[in-house]
Amino acid sequence: MTPENEGPRDANDDTPPPQPYKYRYKYLHKYGDASPRGERDDDTDDEKNDGKGEDENARKDGEQGKEEKKEDGKKDDDKKEDPKAKRKKVIVLSVIAAVFILAGLTWLLLYIFVFSQRETTDDAYVKGDMVTISSRVAGTVVEVAVEETDRVHAGQVLIRLDPVDARVSLMNAEGQLAQAVREAQARMQQANQADAAIPQRRAQYEQARDEYNRRHPLLERRAVSAEEVDTGRRQMQQALAALQAAEREAAAAHAQVDGTTVEDYPAVIQARAQFRNAWVNNGRNAIVSPIEGYAARRQVQVGQRIQPGQDLLTVVPLQDLWVDANFKETQLEHIRIGQPVKISTDMYSDVEYHGKVVGLNAGTGSAFSLLPAENATGNWIKVVQRLPVRIALDAEDLRRHPLRVGLSTDVNVDTHDRDGKVLAETPRTKPLAVTNVYEREMGEADQRAEEIIKANTVDATPKPLPARRGA
Structure with a gap:
């Protein structure tokens, strides 16, 4: 097929036939122009003009063809789309929508029946008596008899102290008690002796009175002298x-x-009290534990000189622990005494403790801090406060999985039952805690004092005089 711009060729012309412009430019770009220079120069202007027109026409034709092909492809795709695919697409979209709706409904139900019926916090720590x-x-x-972590x-x-000084004081008090007992008996005998002197003095008085009464009438008869009568009168008055x-x-x-016995005599009571004090002080050289627990924070060493009231050791009863959960003030609306609580700790990741709310503190942590906040100042920023809520732990859970004071916990309070009280009414x-350790010391002291009193009590009943021979 002859191109439109190609004319008739000479039979003796050996030059290659000219190519169409759209092919010629491709050929020249790839292989270069092999025609003579003059021909190229002559044909340059025409080729440029004709090439530009052909290129613009070809470009427009190509763009139109592409757009037509796209439209034809879309139409063909629409025609080829299967009704089953449409139905499958609708089903998939419906399932996805149903899943989202079901998830939203589930979350709503969980919030209404679960999340809104509980209060949780991780600002909670194990506490106990120290x-x-x-x-x-x-x-x-x-x-020093124990070390930290030992069971007591x-x-x-x-701990034991040097007992020398206390023993000396105890011996002195024991001697004073014995002396007081004997002095009490002597006082009682002196009272009996004073009672015995009264009849003797009465007899002397009666004798002097009778002699005076006999001599006084004889004075008128001049049977006796006046001096004798006066002497009799004076003797009677002296008697x-x-x-x-x-x-x-x-x-x-x-x-x-009167009204006392040897045990109840005031001096004996006083001496007995001093002996009891000395006995107890002697026993206090052995420092004992008042409760069951574990030793911690030992601060005493052998040879150390200590004073009364100085901290030496701490005993922690790990069988009586609780949890102080610090809830925000916005979480306290539905918390009541007696509500059940679930507790988890980092120490036992797979163990869940059970407990119950036993009380809410009387004030927030900032109110009882060493330096309370001064909210009346000009630079004030509102801070959400926290209130300690005490939670009692189940004793069986605590026995199976012992805790330590200060451990952090996660607390979940079930607030479904809201009929309880916020504050204790009775x-x-x-x-709260009782010990009878120190009562033993007092009992031993009293027992020893009774032994001393009995040992120094003698029978002061006068013994009858033996009968004289021939009487």
Whole structure:
């Protein structure tokens, strides 16, 4: 096929036939122009003009063809789309929409029946009593019986002090008690002796009175001298005064001992108290544990000189622990006493503890801090406060999985039952903690004092005089 711009060719022309412009430019770009220079120069202007036109026409034709092909392809795709694919697409979209709707409904139901019925916090820590062991007397430490982490029992000796000074004081108090007992018996015998002197003085008075009464009538008969009568009168008066003095002495002696026994005599009671104090101080050289627990924070060494009240050791009863959960004030609306609680700790990741709310603190942490916040100042920023809520742990859970004081926990309070009280209405009827360790010391002291009193009590009943021979 001859191109439109190609004319008739000479039969003797050996030059290659000219190519169409759209092919010629491709050929020239690839292989270069092999025609003579003159021909290229002559044909340059025509080729440029004709080439530009042909290129623009070809470009427009190509763009139109592409657009037509796209439209034809879309039409063909629409025609070829299967109704089953449409149905499948609708089903997939419907399933996705149903899943989202179901997830939203599930979340709504969880919030209504679960999330809105509980309060959680991770600002919660295990707390417990920390009993500080201190000395009640001054002394030098000669023995430390326990180390940190050791188990201790109630009444177990933890620390011993040098007992020399206390033993000397105890011996002195024992001697004073014995002396007081004997003095009390002597006072009682003195009262009896004063009672015995009264009849003697009375007899002397009666004798002097009778003699005076006999001599006084004889004075008128001049049977006796006036001097004798005066002497008799004076003797009678002296005997009367001696009788009255004896009665007063007896009354004074009885005022000291009447209504008492040797055990109840005031001096004996005082000496007994001093002996008891010395006995207890001697026993306090052995510092004992008041409760069951574990030793911690040992601060005492052998040879150390300690003073009364100085901190030496701490005993922690790990069987009686609780959790203080610090809830935000926005979480306290539905928390009530008695609500069940679930607790988890980092120490036991797979263990869930059970407990219950036993009370809400009387103030926030900032209110009881060492330096409370001054909210009346000009530079004020609102900060959400936290209130400690005490949670009692189940004793069986605590026995199976012991905790330590200060461990962090995650607390989940079930607030479904909201009929409980926010504050306790009745006072505690039983003591929170009791120990009878120190009562043993008092009992032992009383027992030893009774032994001393009995050992120094003698039988003061007068023994009858033996009968004289021939009487």
